[in-house]
Amino acid sequence: MRGINVGLIGFGTVGTGVVKILKEKQTLLRNKTGTNIILRKICDKDIKSKRAISVDESLLTTDPDQIIRDPQIDIVIELIGGIHPAKEYIIEALKNGKHIITANKALLAEEGKELFLIAKQHKLSIYFEASVGAGIPIIKSIREGLVANRFLSILGILNGTSNFILTKMSKENLSFKEALQEAKRKGFAEKDPTLDIQGIDSAHKLILLIYLCFGRLINLEDIFVEGISNISNIDLIYAKEMGWDIKLLAIAKKEAQELEVRVHPTLIPQDHLLSSVKGIFNAIYLSSDLINELLFYGPGAGQMPAASAVVSDLVDLVQNIKAGLFKPQLEVIQDSSIQRLKNISEIESRYYIRFMAIDKPGVLAKISGLLGKYQISIASVNQKERKKQKVVPVVMLTHEAKEKNFKEALSRISKLDVIKEKPVAIRIEEL
Amino acid sequence: MRGINVGLIGFGTVGTGVVKILKEKQTLLRNKTGTNIILRKICDKDIKSKRAISVDESLLTTDPDQIIRDPQIDIVIELIGGIHPAKEYIIEALKNGKHIITANKALLAEEGKELFLIAKQHKLSIYFEASVGAGIPIIKSIREGLVANRFLSILGILNGTSNFILTKMSKENLSFKEALQEAKRKGFAEKDPTLDIQGIDSAHKLILLIYLCFGRLINLEDIFVEGISNISNIDLIYAKEMGWDIKLLAIAKKEAQELEVRVHPTLIPQDHLLSSVKGIFNAIYLSSDLINELLFYGPGAGQMPAASAVVSDLVDLVQNIKAGLFKPQLEVIQDSSIQRLKNISEIESRYYIRFMAIDKPGVLAKISGLLGKYQISIASVNQKERKKQKVVPVVMLTHEAKEKNFKEALSRISKLDVIKEKPVAIRIEEL
Numbered sequence: 001m002r003g004i005n006v007g008l009i010g011f012g013t014v015g016t017g018v019v020k021i022l023k024e025k026q027t028l029l030r031n032k033t034g035t036n037i038i039l040r041k042i043c044d045k046d047i048k049s050k051r052a053i054s055v056d057e058s059l060l061t062t063d064p065d066q067i068i069r070d071p072q073i074d075i076v077i078e079l080i081g082g083i084h085p086a087k088e089y090i091i092e093a094l095k096n097g098k099h100i101i102t103a104n105k106a107l108l109a110e111e112g113k114e115l116f117l118i119a120k121q122h123k124l125s126i127y128f129e130a131s132v133g134a135g136i137p138i139i140k141s142i143r144e145g146l147v148a149n150r151f152l153s154i155l156g157i158l159n160g161t162s163n164f165i166l167t168k169m170s171k172e173n174l175s176f177k178e179a180l181q182e183a184k185r186k187g188f189a190e191k192d193p194t195l196d197i198q199g200i201d202s203a204h205k206l207i208l209l210i211y212l213c214f215g216r217l218i219n220l221e222d223i224f225v226e227g228i229s230n231i232s233n234i235d236l237i238y239a240k241e242m243g244w245d246i247k248l249l250a251i252a253k254k255e256a257q258e259l260e261v262r263v264h265p266t267l268i269p270q271d272h273l274l275s276s277v278k279g280i281f282n283a284i285y286l287s288s289d290l291i292n293e294l295l296f297y298g299p300g301a302g303q304m305p306a307a308s309a310v311v312s313d314l315v316d317l318v319q320n321i322k323a324g325l326f327k328p329q330l331e332v333i334q335d336s337s338i339q340r341l342k343n344i345s346e347i348e349s350r351y352y353i354r355f356m357a358i359d360k361p362g363v364l365a366k367i368s369g370l371l372g373k374y375q376i377s378i379a380s381v382n383q384k385e386r387k388k389q390k391v392v393p394v395v396m397l398t399h400e401a402k403e404k405n406f407k408e409a410l411s412r413i414s415k416l417d418v419i420k421e422k423p424v425a426i427r428i429e430e431l
Numbered sequence: 432m433r434g435i436n437v438g439l440i441g442f443g444t445v446g447t448g449v450v451k452i453l454k455e456k457q458t459l460l461r462n463k464t465g466t467n468i469i470l471r472k473i474c475d476k477d478i479k480s481k482r483a484i485s486v487d488e489s490l491l492t493t494d495p496d497q498i499i500r501d502p503q504i505d506i507v508i509e510l511i512g513g514i515h516p517a518k519e520y521i522i523e524a525l526k527n528g529k530h531i532i533t534a535n536k537a538l539l540a541e542e543g544k545e546l547f548l549i550a551k552q553h554k555l556s557i558y559f560e561a562s563v564g565a566g567i568p569i570i571k572s573i574r575e576g577l578v579a580n581r582f583l584s585i586l587g588i589l590n591g592t593s594n595f596i597l598t599k600m601s602k603e604n605l606s607f608k609e610a611l612q613e614a615k616r617k618g619f620a621e622k623d624p625t626l627d628i629q630g631i632d633s634a635h636k637l638i639l640l641i642y643l644c645f646g647r648l649i650n651l652e653d654i655f656v657e658g659i660s661n662i663s664n665i666d667l668i669y670a671k672e673m674g675w676d677i678k679l680l681a682i683a684k685k686e687a688q689e690l691e692v693r694v695h696p697t698l699i700p701q702d703h704l705l706s707s708v709k710g711i712f713n714a715i716y717l718s719s720d721l722i723n724e725l726l727f728y729g730p731g732a733g734q735m736p737a738a739s740a741v742v743s744d745l746v747d748l749v750q751n752i753k754a755g756l757f758k759p760q761l762e763v764i765q766d767s768s769i770q771r772l773k774n775i776s777e778i779e780s781r782y783y784i785r786f787m788a789i790d791k792p793g794v795l796a797k798i799s800g801l802l803g804k805y806q807i808s809i810a811s812v813n814q815k816e817r818k819k820q821k822v823v824p825v826v827m828l829t830h831e832a833k834e835k836n837f838k839e840a841l842s843r844i845s846k847l848d849v850i851k852e853k854p855v856a857i858r859i860e861e862l
Contacts, residue, residue: 137576145568148742295728
C-alpha cells in the first residue's frame with residue numbers, strides 16, 4: 001500500500017481539527033481509500049503552545065520550506081489565512097509539484113486567477129471546500145454533483161457572524177452594537193470583525209461560488225457590497241410585523257446575457273427556507289436549468305466542520321493521486337451566454353424604506369410625489385406612531401424600481417425639511 | 432480523445448431526460464471531462480412512442496442484450512425500475528464488465544447485498560445518486576463530501592408524493608382521499624400509490640442512506656414502517672394549533688451501540704427547517720460527530736432533477752475510467768460500534784393522541800389513570816369541543832414513553848366504553 005504524504009501549514013483552530021481527524025480516524029480513512037495518509041510535517045509560527053491534540057515534536061517546524069520543498073510531500077494544506085504570505089507559499093508549493101488544499105477564501109477570491117493558472121500549468125489541483133460554508137459540501141456538489149446544470153441564481157447566507165448578529169438583534173431586540181458584543185463574547189466574531197460585518201467575507205465566498213457556477217472569477221471591486229452595521233433593530237421589528245426577515249444575502253442572478261452580483265442586507269419572506277437559517281448557520285440556495293430549487297444548510301464556521309471539509313478534499317486528492325495516472329478535477333467552464341456584469345445602478349428591486357419625518361399633514365404627499373416623479377410606486381405605507389409635529393417613523397414598501405431612479409428620489413426626499421434623519425433603505429427579494 | 436460508450440435501458444421519463452442532457456450538453460460535458468460520452472444504444476419495450484427528444488432510430492432496440500453484451504459499452508444506465516428484470520439485467524451487465532448507474536431504490540434496498548457483492552468481485556462500481564432525493568447530490572455528499580464523519584442520525588422527508596398530500600391536507604383542509612386525488616391529477620402520485628403512501632418508498636431510500644452513513648444494508652422487514660393513509664385533517668389542524676407540523680419522517684438514530692430505524696408520520700416543531708419542506712420537496716437532515724446539523728433540500732422527483740443526478744454519476748464514472756487505471760469508489764465502511772437494530776417496541780417517544788370520547792365527568796380521569804399505570808405521563812390535554820354526553824375529540828401530548836407500554840395502555844383505553852373510535856396516536860420528534 002503506497003502512502004501519500006501531506007504537509008500542513010497553519011496549526012491554528014482548523015489545522016488542529018485536521019490533525020485530530022487524521023490521527024483519530026486513521027483506520028477509517030485507510031479503509032475508505034485503501035491508502036495510508038501520512039502527515040509528514042506541520043508548520044506554524046508558534047509551535048510551542050499546547051493544542052487539543054498532541055503530536056510528535058519531530059513533526060513540527062517553523063520553516064515552511066520544510067514542507068514546500070520536501071520532495072516527499074504530495075499535498076500541502078494551507079490554513080494560515082490572509083493574502084500574504086499564504087499566496088507565496090502556495091505558488092512555491094505548486095512550482096514544487098504539490099497539490100493544494102486551502103480554506104482561504106480571501107486569497108482565492110482576490111488572487112485566484114493567478115493561482116489557478118499556475119496550478120493548471122503544472123497539472124495540479126487546488127481544492128477549497130472549507131472556504132465556503134465550512135462543512136457543507138457545497139463546492140463538491142456544484143462542481144461534481146450538479147455537473148450537468150447551468151445555473152440561474154445563487155442566494156447565500158454566507159457569513160455566520162453577520163447572521164448571528166441579525167438573529168440576536170431580531171430575537172432579543174438588541175442594537176447592532178450589543179449584538180456584536182455578544183458575538184465577540186461567544187467567539188463568533190473576531191476582534192476586528194470588519195470583513196464579516198461589512199459583507200466582504202460574504203463577497204469573497206460569493207466570488208468562489210460564481211466561479212464554480214458560472215466559470216468566471218470576478219473582481220471584488222465589481223461587486224456591490226453593503227454590510228449590516230447600519231441595520232437598526234426597529235427595522236427588524238417593522239419588517240417582521242409585515243412578514244419579512246432581514247438577512248445579509250449574497251446574490252448572483254443570471255438575467256438574459258447579464259450577471260447581477262451583489263451583497264447587502266435584504267428583506268426576505270418569513271416563510272422562505274432561508275428565513276429559517278438562524279445564528280451562525282449558513283445556507284446556499286441554488287436554481288438551475290434542471291433543478292428549480294436546491295438548498296444546502298449547515299454551520300458556517302467551526303473547527304470540526306471546517307476540518308471535515310479539508311479532509312474530504314484530502315481524500316479526493318489521495319484517490320486521484322493513487323489512481324496512478326493523476327485524474328484532474330473537472331474543468332470549470334465559462335458560461336458563454338453571460339456577456340457582462342450588471343452595474344448596481346441598473347438593477348431593479350423592491351425596497352423597504354424608513355423615513356424619520358415630522359408628523360404633519362402633507363408629508364406623505366410630498367414623499368410619494370417625489371417617488372412618483374421617479375416612477376417608483378408604493379406598495380404599502382405605514383406611519384408607525386402618531387405624535388403631532390414630532391418626528392415619527394414612516395415605513396414604505398415600494399414596487400420594483402430602478403436602483404438609479406430610487407437613489408435619486410431618495411436623495412431628493414432626504415433634503416425635504418420634514419425629513420429629519422437619513423432615510424434607511426433595504427432591498428427586498430420576494431423569492 | 433478516447434470516448435466512453437454508454438448504454439441506456441429504460442427510455443421512460445427519466446431516461447428521456449438523460450438523453451436530452453447528453454444531446455444538448457454534449458459540449459459542456461466534453462469540456463468538463465475532456466472526454467466524449469457516446470450514447471451507443473437505448474433499449475426499451477416501447478421504441479415506437481414519440482419522446483420529447485428525437486434520437487437516431489439505429490440507436491433504439493428492444494433487446495437488452497444489445498447493451499448488456501456489447502463489448503464496446505463501458506457503462507450501463509438502468510432506468511426501468513422494479514425488481515425484475517432490472518436485477519437480472521444488472522447482474523448480467525456486471526458479469527460482462529460494465530459499470531452500473533441506476534435510480535432503482537427498491538432494487539438496491541431489497542437486493543443490494545447481492546448486487547454490490549457481484550460488482551465488488553468484478554472490480555466494478557454501482558452508482559445510484561438519483562435513487563434518493565432525485566437531483567439533490569446527497570449520496571455523493573455522504574460518501575465523499577462527508578467522508579471523515581461518523582454519523583449520529585438521519586432524518587428525512589424522502590417521499591414527495593406523501594409530502595405533497597400532507598401539505599395539501601394541512602393547507603387546504605382536505606381529507607387524505609381528496610389530497611391523494613389531487614396528487615394523482617397533478618401527476619405527483621402513480622396510479623397505484625401504495626409504495627409511496629404506505630412509507631415503503633421512504634423506507635427503501637432510508638435503507639440506502641443508512642448503508643452509506645453506517646455501512647450496513649439492513650432488511651426492509653427489520654424496519655418499522657407506517658404510512659400516512661390514517662392521518663386525518665383534524666389531526667393536522669390540532670397539531671398546528673399547538674405549534675407542530677405532521678410529516679412522514681424516515682428516521683435513523685444511533686444510540687450507544689444500537690441503531691433505531693423507523694418510518695412513520697411524525698409531529699415536528701413548526702419552527703424547524705424540516706417543517707418548511709412543503710409539497711413534492713424532499714430534505715435530508717444529518718447529524719455527525721463533526722457537524723451537528725446539515726440539511727440538503729430539493730425536489731424529490733421529476734424528470735430533469737433525476738436526470739441531473741444520473742448524468743453526475745456518469746461523469747464520475749467517465750472521470751474514473753479515463754484515469755486509466757480504474758479508480759474505485761470510496762469503500763463503504765461498517766460502523767462497528769453498532770451492535771444491533773433496536774426493535775420498535777424498545778424505543779421511547781413522545782406521542783400525540785386523539786381519543787374520540789363521550790363528554791362526561793370522569794372520562795379524563797379514566798384515561799389518565801390507565802396511562803399512569805403504564806408510566807406514561809401527560810404533558811398537555813385538550814378537549815376540543817363541549818357536547819355533553821356526545822362524542823368529542825380529546826387531544827393529549829405525552830412525555831417520553833416506552834413504545835411497548837404505550838401500545839398496551841392504548842389498547843386498554845380503547846376498550847373503555849366511553850371511547851367511541853380507535854384512538855389516533857402519532858409519534859413526536861422534538862428536534
